[in-house]
Amino acid sequence: MHKIFVYGTLKQEQPNYHIMTDSKHGKALFKGRGRTVDKYPLVIAGNTNIPFLLEVPGTGHRIAGEIYSVDDQMLQFLDEFEGCPDMYQRTIKRIEILEWEGKDDSPEKRPAASTIECFVYSTTSYKPEWLSLTSHDCYDSYGAHGLLYINRLDR
Secondary structure, three states: EEEEEOOOOOOOOOOOOOHHHHHHOOOEEEEEEEHHHEEEEEEOOOOEEEEEEEEOOOHHHHEEEEEEOOHHHHHHHHHHHOOOOOOOOOEEEEEEEEOOOOOOHHHHHHHOOOOEEEEEEOOOOHHHHHHHHOOOOOOOOOOOOOOOOOOOOOO
């Protein structure tokens, strides 16, 4: 199993969360909530209002999201869904644990430290003007920013 940190449309109550719960894609177990140890710009960009974590460490905010444990099948599906490695790149980042709800974890499987390493989808493939977009610390498709995510089926 692999730890993955999601910050955008794959989070609970977001437009693509159903992917995380669809067993035909593999197994994904919610473990808790966290935020990146380092700051990054999280912008909403493009004509379909996609959230992008720009690979510019030290700029922006510490990004809030959710931690999942996923199997190989789900990780492969997420790579394809996220357009990895062209649109997004999957890298390991340090995540500060804010809440741990891994109820199925035995005590020896629970993280002993306050941070863990997780895969995160970020991008180096962005337009330079995206750096001047508003940077968010937490993504919500339905947020006050008014930039509703446009689902793939509706594009």
